[in-house]
Amino acid sequence: xxxxIQSPRHEVxxxxxxxxxxxxxxxxxxxxxxxxxxxxxxLELLIYFNNNxxxxxxxxxxxxxxxxxxxxxxxxxxxxxxxxxxxxxxxCASSPGTSAxxxxxxxxxRLTVL
Amino acid sequence: xxxxxxxxxxVTLSEEAFLTINCTYTATGYPxxxxxxxxxxxxxxxxxxxxxxxxKGSNKGxxxxxxxxxxxFHLEKxxxxxxxxxxxxCALSEGVGxxxxxxxGQGTTLQVKP
Numbered sequence: 001x002x003x004x005i006q007s008p009r010h011e012v013x014x015x016x017x018x019x020x021x022x023x024x025x026x027x028x029x030x031x032x033x034x035x036x037x038x039x040x041x042x043l044e045l046l047i048y049f050n051n052n053x054x055x056x057x058x059x060x061x062x063x064x065x066x067x068x069x070x071x072x073x074x075x076x077x078x079x080x081x082x083x084x085x086x087x088x089x090x091x092c093a094s095s096p097g098t099s100a101x102x103x104x105x106x107x108x109x110r111l112t113v114l
Numbered sequence: 115x116x117x118x119x120x121x122x123x124x125v126t127l128s129e130e131a132f133l134t135i136n137c138t139y140t141a142t143g144y145p146x147x148x149x150x151x152x153x154x155x156x157x158x159x160x161x162x163x164x165x166x167x168x169x170k171g172s173n174k175g176x177x178x179x180x181x182x183x184x185x186x187f188h189l190e191k192x193x194x195x196x197x198x199x200x201x202x203x204c205a206l207s208e209g210v211g212x213x214x215x216x217x218x219g220q221g222t223t224l225q226v227k228p
Binding site for chain 1: 148150156157158159160163203207214215216218220221
């Protein structure tokens with residue numbers, strides 16, 4: 001298996017632009033997680049899905065952020081409009097789903113908002 | 115709510131030194147416990163895990179024992195190498211509700227010098 005795939009790996013954009021990050025989870029995994037990592041705040045869980053349904057989005061910073069999972073093999077995290085404080089590394093992870101199961105992380109997308 | 119506390123870093127050691135990174139947790143239910151490692155420029159990857167009290171997880175010379183009585187899961191390695199330089203995250207699963215969600219500590223940076 002190729003593991004969790006994220007694209008793009010790097011994104012540089014200007015303030016006010018729309019940004020879309022993409023994730024393909026490992027086939028057969030029921031859970032998908034979106035995280036954000038910064039030096040100041042560490043690793044933060046933004047939202048997670050179970051069987052394509054959003055379960056907990058309490059970590060989404062504000063209405064500028066939205067996430068979708070239209071099918072079991074694809075998810076997007078969208079920021080509109082983007083701001084410099086959104087600059088971070090965004091990780092997607094997937095898991096088979098029980099509490100004993102490992103989460104498998106993608107390589108991350110490094111977002112820079114100028 | 116559930117939480118994880120790790121010792122603050124950075125931890126700087128010489129090659130072949132003994133490593134301990136402390137991790138304590140607060141949880142309801144019976145969580146599984148994990149150590150993840152993040153090498154520079156990469157996503158997190160599972161290092162080891164333990165799913166019940168007194169279990170010992172081990173991998174690549176690293177060990178950690180699930181201690182329910184002290185609510186701890188300290189990471190140890192007898193002889194570190196330069197290649198072990200990375201950020202180490204302790205995490206627990208939400209045992210109640212079996213959500214698959216992980217609660218991460220803030221991470222501890224390890225630097226190993228030749």
